[in-house]
Amino acid sequence: MIARAKGEPVSIETIVIPDPGPGEAVVAIQACGVCHTDLHYREGGINDDFPFLLGHEAAGVVEAVGAGVTSVAPGDFVILNWRAVCGSCRSCLRGRPWYCFSTYNASQKMRLTDGTELSPALGIGAFADKTLVHSGQCTKVDPSAPAAAAGLLGCGVMAGLGAAINTGGVTRGDSVAVFGCGGVGDAAIAGAALAGAATIVAVDIDERKLEWAKGFGATHTCNSKDADPVEYIKSVTNGNGADVCIEAVGNPAVYRQAFEARDLAGTVVLVGVPRPDMTIELPFIEVFGRGGSLKSSWYGDCLPSRDFPMLIDLYRQGRLDLDGFVSETIALDQVEEAFHKMEQGDVLRSVVVL
Numbered sequence: 353m354i355a356r357a358k359g360e361p362v363s364i365e366t367i368v369i370p371d372p373g374p375g376e377a378v379v380a381i382q383a384c385g386v387c388h389t390d391l392h393y394r395e396g397g398i399n400d401d402f403p404f405l406l407g408h409e410a411a412g413v414v415e416a417v418g419a420g421v422t423s424v425a426p427g428d429f430v431i432l433n434w435r436a437v438c439g440s441c442r443s444c445l446r447g448r449p450w451y452c453f454s455t456y457n458a459s460q461k462m463r464l465t466d467g468t469e470l471s472p473a474l475g476i477g478a479f480a481d482k483t484l485v486h487s488g489q490c491t492k493v494d495p496s497a498p499a500a501a502a503g504l505l506g507c508g509v510m511a512g513l514g515a516a517i518n519t520g521g522v523t524r525g526d527s528v529a530v531f532g533c534g535g536v537g538d539a540a541i542a543g544a545a546l547a548g549a550a551t552i553v554a555v556d557i558d559e560r561k562l563e564w565a566k567g568f569g570a571t572h573t574c575n576s577k578d579a580d581p582v583e584y585i586k587s588v589t590n591g592n593g594a595d596v597c598i599e600a601v602g603n604p605a606v607y608r609q610a611f612e613a614r615d616l617a618g619t620v621v622l623v624g625v626p627r628p629d630m631t632i633e634l635p636f637i638e639v640f641g642r643g644g645s646l647k648s649s650w651y652g653d654c655l656p657s658r659d660f661p662m663l664i665d666l667y668r669q670g671r672l673d674l675d676g677f678v679s680e681t682i683a684l685d686q687v688e689e690a691f692h693k694m695e696q697g698d699v700l701r702s703v704v705v706l
């Protein structure tokens with residue numbers, strides 16, 4: 353599924369995939385979720401390197417590997433990740449691999465049949481029967497998990513789960529408030545529930561989203577169109593505010609609500625992605641006086657090799673509802689339609705099954 357030019361509808365094209373070079377793998381894609389970032393690429397919001405091969409929330413089976421690949425082998429069921437941990441950059445060497453910033457993608461190019469180079473979305477490009485990636489982008493997991501559910505860990509669902517568990521450090525008995533209950537926010541709710549949070553408040557402006565949020569573990573809901581979420585969160589936390597407030601919209605006004613709804617020494621986690629022109633203004637004395645921490649969460653501060661197999665095990669045990677994020681499964685030629693549904697807020701995730 354190719355985005356040829358800014359704003360133009362996506363189209364299905366024949367592509368040419370090179371044999372895997374050293375350290376690389378070709379993966380036969382079984383399922384790939386439709387994420388906002390794919391739409392951002394199509395809209396020219398990421399860069400101008402058209403044509404893009406879209407799709408990056410995927411699971412599939414390794415078909416072939418290049419020289420020197422030992423971590424995966426043909427036949428392995430894998431989830432693809434867009435931030436492979438390189439092990440040798442400054443962040444990795446300082447013991448902070450979730451900040452790894454190496455571009456650890458396949459070095460060879462996939463192309464259109466006329467030879468035009470493709471830019472794979474987030475170095476993956478998985479709205480395709482097969483794709484070429486770096487072997488470090490493949491994480492082997494239990495093959496009994498359905499690909500449509502497993503692939504979601506490759507992006508938004510991992511971002512939300514990790515925002516609660518890894519970045520927010522939610523633990524037993526905590527109170528948690530999640531602002532914005534799309535796929536990412538609902539995953540943060542599921543993560544908070546997994547970690548044992550006692551109170552989980554879902555905040556959104558769409559009543560349908562609040563209803564879905566309850567299914568992932570929200571104990572309370574607040575429609576912030578009708579009520580002040582800060583007052584509401586305080587009212588259900590003995591007047592204190594929540595231990596961990598997670599912003600999953602990427603909106604300065606919502607960030608301010610998260611900041612104000614936080615208990616003394618609590619944590620704010622920003623997982624929603626702001627636009628570059630946005631700024632925030634906060635009462636400086638409150639930044640000081642409330643202590644605690646203001647954090648941001650990239651990809652849920654995940655380590656694919658640590659987190660994907662563990663979360664798939666929890667899914668298989670019935671303790672993590674990944675299926676609940678799959679609003680519909682669709683064919684490759686329905687991606688454009690899925691973009692519209694996403695914009696209308698009609699789905700948590702549409703997942704292409706190949």
Ligand SMILES: NC(=O)c1ccc[n+]([C@@H]2O[C@H](COP(=O)([O-])OP(=O)(O)OC[C@H]3O[C@@H](n4cnc5c(N)ncnc54)[C@H](O)[C@@H]3O)[C@@H](O)[C@H]2O)c1
Pocket residue numbers: 388507508511531532533534535536537555556557558561576600601602603606622623624625626649650651652697700
């Ligand atoms: N940090 C990361 O690594 C990472 C990864 C993936 C996505 N994201 C970001 O997370 C955010 C959420 O992604 P998503 O896929 O869940 O999107 P989404 O559009 O499905 O969900 C956003 C939700 O926010 C709600 N909302 C909008 N305005 C609101 C407001 N003023 N107050 C309360 N709720 C409001 C919407 O009704 C919707 O339910 C996006 O900014 C996305 O770019 C971050």
Ligand SMILES: [Zn+2]
Pocket residue numbers: 437438439440441442443444445449452453454
């Ligand atoms: Zn690194």
Ligand SMILES: [Zn+2]
Pocket residue numbers: 387388389390408409507508
């Ligand atoms: Zn994504």
